[in-house]
Amino acid sequence: MDPQTAIHELRTPRDLTILDITHPFLHPDTPDEHKRASNASDASSRDPASASASLLAADLAHYRDLFTKLRFSYLEQVTKENFLKAITLEEPDFVSAAENAELEEKLLRADKAGLKERKEEVANLLxxxxxxGRSLATRHEDVQLRTTQLSSLPxxxxxxxxxxxxxxxxxQPKSSNPSLALPLQPTRDLLxxxxxxxxxxxxxxELLRANLPAKRAEVERLRDxxxxxxxxxxxxxxxxxEARRRRQDGGTGDELEEKGRWLRGQDAGLRGMLEV
Structure with a gap:
């Protein structure tokens, strides 16, 4: 760059922005970007119509980036503070070797009990x-035997x-009884x-034999x-x-006749009851 051009640029009025001022502090190792930003500022100063829009967009992007960094830093500091409070507020629980041994023994007993139970389950399953297996082997032998028998049946x-x-x-000769000449199934049905x-x-x-004592008792009662x-x-x-003899002799026997008729009626009734 020649001296005349540098003097002209120094004499040219420039609008300073926050982005131009903070750029060397935020990006000290990027001279090219600073130069591009300066060129953009120069271009904006040379083009007043688009200067406000480009400057506003650049400021907005810068503030968005800055706020993002500030938010991350704030969260980092709050997290560190909470962590430090958590580890310094309460004292940690220290466990002795005896307690560790007791816990290990308890866990070992539980593991042994579980292992023993699993062994018993496996033994029962076996x-x-x-x-x-024995039942299936027996059934297989039975099936083979029956198969052999069935193969010889035809x-x-x-x-x-x-x-x-x-x-x-x-x-010879054949029987005249048709029942003796029946086929197998009709013979079985007849049998x-x-x-x-x-x-x-x-x-x-059996029913008559069971009723026979009662009948005998009834016959004895009737006989009595x-x-x-x-x-x-x-x-x-x-x-x-005697009445007939008296009648023949000239006496009366009406009373004896009535008594005889009554006795004959009783005799007929008893004979009908006894079926004799």
Missing amino acids: RELEEQ SEITNLEQIIADLQSAA AQREQESADLDRQI ELTPLQARKIKAVQDAQ
Whole structure:
């Protein structure tokens, strides 16, 4: 830059702003930016129409940056103050070695108890698995045995059918009873029917046997009642014969006849009751 230009710039009036004043203090290591800001200020001074808008935007950006830094510094100081108060307000709790040992022993006992419980659970689970394994092995052997038996059943059924056919053809002479020539299932049905009838007869016999003592007692009672009646009948017959003899001799026997009719009525009633 020549001396004339420098003198001209010094003589030229310039508007000083806060941004221009504080820039060397906030950014001491950025001469280029200061130079650009000075050039912007010079340009603003040379262009009065856009000077106010550009200066306002620059001041706003500067204040926003400044307030952000101040806010961060304030929060940092408040945090430090709270931390210092927290560590200096109350004394820390100091734990002795005995307390540490006691806590370790308590935790160790709890861990041992939990481990023992887990071991018992695992042992129970292993026992259940062993039992299930034995059961499955037994069932597998049973299934294999049944499979072998089922595989041999068709040939055995064929042989039995052939034997039955041979026996039926060799049965001579055939029975005249149609019940003896029935197939297997009708024979089973007939057998079940006969067994049911036999069971019904057995129940009836048992019922009659159970009622037999009562019937016998009733017969004995009726016989006891009949004995005096028989005696009275005999006496009545004798009286009737005596009355007939007297009538033949010329006497009267109306009373004896009425008594005889009454006895005959009683005798007929008792015979009807006893079914004799």
